[in-house]
Amino acid sequence: MSVKAQFVTHVVENQPLALPAYNAWTTDPALQNAVERNGGGWGAAALAAHGATTGSVMMELGDQANRNKPVLRSFDRYGRRIDEVEFHPAYHQLMRHAMQAEVHNFSWRHQDDVGAHVVRAGLIYLNGQPDSGTNCPLTMTHAVVPALRNAPALAKTWLPHLLKADYDPQVAPVAAKAGCTFGMGMTEKQGGSDVRRNTTRALAQPDGTYELVGHKFFFSAPMCDAHLVLAQAEGGLSCFLMPRVLPDGTLNAVRIQRLKDKLGDWSNASSEVEFQGATAWLIGEEGRGVPVIIEMVALTRLDCMLGSAAIMRQALVQAIHHTRQRSAFGRLLSDQPLMQNVLADLALESEASVALAMRVARAVDAAQRDPGEAAFARIATAIGKYWVCKRAPGFVNEAQECLGGIGYVEENILPRLYRQAPLNSIWEGSGNVQCLDVLRALRREPETREALFAELQGVKGENRALDDQIAWLKAAFDDHNSLEGRSRAVVERTATVLQAAQLIKAAPDRIGDLFAEARLGPEASFAYGTLDPHADLGRIVERAMPH
Ligand SMILES: Cc1cc2nc3c(=O)[nH]c(=O)nc-3n(C[C@H](O)[C@H](O)[C@H](O)COP(=O)(O)OP(=O)(O)OC[C@H]3O[C@@H](n4cnc5c(N)ncnc54)[C@H](O)[C@@H]3O)c2cc1C
Incomplete structure (x- = not known):
């Protein structure tokens, strides 16, 4: 027996090959049936295109984005406070693919077509298979639209960006951005389900804006361009739009205290934040936040x-x-x-x-x-x-x-x-x-x-x-x-x-x-x-x- 042969202990057999690239739409008759039956059949081409991506390149990206968790960078190398979350490049690529497929806005871009929400539901269902973490900012960006419509002036500023298919991760005021993303902040330490216990205060300013002082205990996707947050104004619990960067280019006074060390959902960042006089705009009426x-x-x-x-x-x-x-x-x-x-x-x-x-x-x-x-x-x-x-x-x-x-x-x-x-x-x-x-x-x-x-x-x-x-x-x-x-x-x-x-x-x-x-x-x-x-x-x- 040669020396080389001594090291050959066994042949690997009866082990499956890894799942090859596949189209997650065309291989899913149950999904096709449900989409068709509920009036979204006309979106089949968009779903097939996204299904081809989610079943192939996004599988690998999902793996990488979850193995390399986001990291909080509170300061730059010179000691300046930056409150940035650094993501693996795979995360950005996942977001890019998803936004190109209009996972975050298909329903609104096609709002006159019956079944647009069904097609969009199919898109996010496909998107969640290689990675769930990116679905967090994507769903919040999609969902913000009906709430935003309660403030027509804000909707006029933000909706045109939301309706774009571009993923733009740069830290900049909305006017300078291609696309934009949204999050939401309700949960505080003393109460999550019972949001009436929110203690964050909103102080009305002479220029019509509000200044928010307080915290949020769970604040996912803190790098989004804006969050809808609940805070106590004089008239009661109210809903505000709080941008990450103010129109003049300065960072809003939102301090990311730490990232949550979570059981899963590793590609996505969830944080604890403090509002140290953050500027926000009221949506709807005071007291009607919920x-x-x-x-x-x-x-x-x-x-x-x-x-x-x-x-x-x-x-x-x-x-x-x-x-x-x-x-x-x-x-x-x-x-x-x-x-x-x-x-x-x-x-x-x-x-x-x-x-x-x-x-x-x-x-x-x-x-x-x-x-x-x-x-x-x-x-x-x-x-x-x-x-x-x-x-x-x-x-x-x-x-x-x-x-x-x-x-x-x-x-x-x-x-x-x-x-x-x-x-x-x-x-x-x-x-x-x-x-x-x-x-x-x-x-x-x-x-x-x-x-x-x-x-x-x-x-x-x-x-x-x-x-x-x-x-x-x-x-x-x-x-x-x-x-x-x-x-x-x-x-x-x-x-x-x-x-x-x-x-x-x-x-x-x-x-x-x-x-x-x-x-x-x-x-x-x-x-x-x-x-x-x-x-x-x-x-x-x-x-x-x-x-
Ligand atoms: C990874 C992660 C990310 C998150 N991101 C965000 C975010 O971006 N923004 C945000 O606002 N929140 C976020 N949350 C917070 C989440 O929405 C809350 O944790 C959730 O709503 C529950 O609130 P709580 O943790 O305060 O628990 P509690 O309100 O204390 O509830 C604890 C339990 O009690 C139950 N309960 C409450 N009231 C009753 C009742 N009357 N009768 C019976 N049972 C009751 C609840 O169902 C729950 O099971 C995130 C949470 C996680 C885990």
Whole structure:
């Protein structure tokens, strides 16, 4: 035996090849179906173009941007305060690709076209698969528009920049910028969900501006060109636009105290800030801050739902890809009956998530024209945000398990998806807050209940388990006794019923019935992989990721 041969211990075999570049739109029939069904089919070319990028070059960029976390640079080398966040070049490239694809403004650029919000929902869903962190400034930039319209003069200054497809990271006044980005600051140390406890003060100045003194405990994407922030003015809690750089080119008095050391979301910077007399402009009226900023939050909540659905989709793609190449006990894992059941069950959950999110996007799109759709958007955003985001962590863990040990190793995207997965259920109103919001909608806007059950009317008689649950829900909503304490159970069931209804209406191959029976029927289980084994599970997996 030669010396060289002594070092040859084994041949590497039965290990999959990494997922090659793919088009995340053309390989996703469930997404295409949901977008088409909800009026966004005309955006297929834009979605296919972005899907080609998100499934290829952005996968590598996402990896780099998350391995190299942003760093706070408080001072320049001469000791001057600069409050800058330094990002890896991959982050900037991700932002560039996303803004070129109009992830941050497609709905507004095409606002006269029915379905524009649905197409944009598809864009951000694709964008969230290689990296979730950049979706944070992108969703806030998109969502700021309805709130900004409460201040026509500010909208006139800022909207033309927001409507551009250029990513411009330079620190400069808005007038000198190509594109611009927005963030939002509500959460303070003494209260996040309960923003009425905000203590940041806003002092009116003779020139019509305000001076803000106080802090924000969570302030994501601090390098955005402006943030909408809540602060206490003389007339009560109010919403302000606070630019990073003032029109004269000086840095606004916003000190970034430190960056948060987060569980995940590593490509994105989240900070703690102090406002040391920062200049801001009032949006809407004093004392009406919450209703104004809620217009922004309603849209970011929809994007939380889409973001969690995107994380689940990417985890599913990885699981299917891996199990199709790895064999154990003489057969490919993907052909083993029990693994096939797990994959098919994950595929159903993924499709149900995107189906519900796109249905809500359609309601948002139609809200201006149709009061029934506005009511549906109002309540279904909170319902979907609660449930779709809640499902993501367990889903990713199950997908990790499909890969075995490799799924737990950092060279793989799954650990990153797992760290990211809990975030959407926490920010933009945590789970309980969403459930309470559903109750608030039912109480104050009874038309939301009508819109909800009108949506379900169309599937009456289609599936026994679904019919039973709709009847249960009506009774549960009408029983006001201890409804708050029961609201998680009720909202979860409503979300699942809505998902089943979407799939029964439109998905092929009895997917909707299978989902309804697995999630709502007497044999419903907690774990994935418990579908009726007599169903054509191979076909469901094939639909989820065509060969
Ligand atoms: C990575 C990251 C980035 C963030 N970025 C931003 C940002 O850019 N801007 C911003 O403004 N905020 C941001 N946040 C803050 C986030 O929105 C808040 O953390 C969240 O809204 C919860 O507020 P809180 O942390 O103060 O918790 P609390 O308000 O103390 O809530 C704690 C728990 O109590 C529950 N709860 C609250 N009220 C009730 C009730 N009446 N009944 C039952 N349960 C209740 C909540 O659902 C939650 O589960 C970020 C958070 C994270 C983790």
